[in-house]
Amino acid sequence: MGRRRRSSPLPPRHGVDATRVVLRTTDELLIDALRRAPALSDLDEAGLLARFAAREIVDLSGSPLDPSTPTTPGAPVYLYRDLPVEVAIPFDLPVLHADDDIIVVDKPHFLATMPRGVHVVETALVRLRREFGTDLISPAHRLDRLTAGVLLFTRRPQARRDYQALFADRLVQKEYRAAAPVRTDLRLPADVENRILKDSGDLRARVVDGEVNARSRVELLDASSDATAGLAEYRLTPHTGRTHQLRLHMAGLGIPIDGDPLYPEVRAELAARPDSGDFTRPLRLVAHRLEFDDPLTGRRRVFCSTRSVLSEDEVSEDGV
Structure with a gap:
């Protein structure tokens, strides 16, 4: 089996795991790197700042991060996203x-x-x-x-x-x-x-x-x-x-x-x-x-x- 990914430091919310984003840039503020992350395209700057203020953007150890933190390439960041509007699947799960x-x-x-x-x-x-x-x-x-x-x-x-x-x-x-x-x-x-x-x-x-x-x-x-x-x-x-x-x-x-x-x-x-x-x-x-x-x-x-x-x-x- 392959190397097992470490579990998220944020617990699931409403049954959904926190999103994991691996940073690929350097010499950039964390807020700017997250704004350009494809996985977070549904979040604007206000949404990200609100999560920083709620201490819900954390590193692998669970420590809250600051929007002005310099990015570290390869370091994972965890946060909660808003749940998307989805087409309901109209079938039971027996x-x-x-x-x-x-x-x-x-x-x-x-x-x-x-x-x-x-x-x-x-x-x-x-x-x-x-x-x-x-x-x-x-x-x-x-x-x-x-x-x-x-x-x-x-x-x-x-x-x-x-x-x-x-x-x-x-x-x-x-x-x-x-x-x-x-x-x-x-x-x-x-x-x-x-x-x-x-x-x-x-x-x-x-x-x-x-x-x-x-x-x-x-x-x-x-x-x-x-x-x-x-x-x-x-x-x-x-x-x-x-x-x-x-x-x-x-x-x-x-x-x-x-x-x-x-x-x-x-x-x-x-x-x-x-x-x-x-x-x-x-x-x-x-x-x-x-x-x-x-x-x-x-x-x-x-x-x-x-x-x-x-x-x-x-x-x-x-x-x-």
Whole structure:
């Protein structure tokens, strides 16, 4: 596992963690550096000064900073941002299991795992922190915002490392379900192996030459098609965890997952729908099953989603 980032010196507020900004400039006043930070584009000078006055802009040790403090390149600064105005995600977040160590949910499509960019409150993490009344909840792994299904969170810091290690060390057996077209000339099951890279800032991953780092098994599970869309159900088993791996592998086989706005080509209109409150075209990909040996109890754990990729149980025409 990579080096673990130190926890924020500011506690979460309303279920949302404080923002961490790493300064990159030198010979500049802190107030000027923060005004130009892309992550704080929603804050004006008055908003920043108010936070300085409230002693809510602090360094890694939690010591309040002054707006005239000279910047130190590479030093993190922490502060609270105003919560953005977000499009409400009109779907429930069912809890499949909860105990003293973990919470397992059946995440709906369109709901992000944790705050990122414009999605802050409308995320599974913030919903759970508010529902359970504790800011100690943390995701053990992630699902893409457009992907639904089984998602595991830890409930206390003492358990976090053990459960996160399960996913980092690939000790969790995962099974996904997807709805996609049928190709009569495609022999299945098929094992797909290639090398996938994704550059920071690029929406899409891509297949490149080189050592294999992405492996998936694709099986046709239900050949009877969806009456409305001509789709069949597939079982997808990832043996690695590259970003967009299953979506890219399905598109490479000529059977792209229904509702995918990125593969095999970008469909900007489809990608923009959720942000305008249109949830009628979900990506029909569900994390159907997680199975693992519990690192704390040794028990075999199996959690399954109740969502079907061939139904439209999460379709909303007006976003309410």
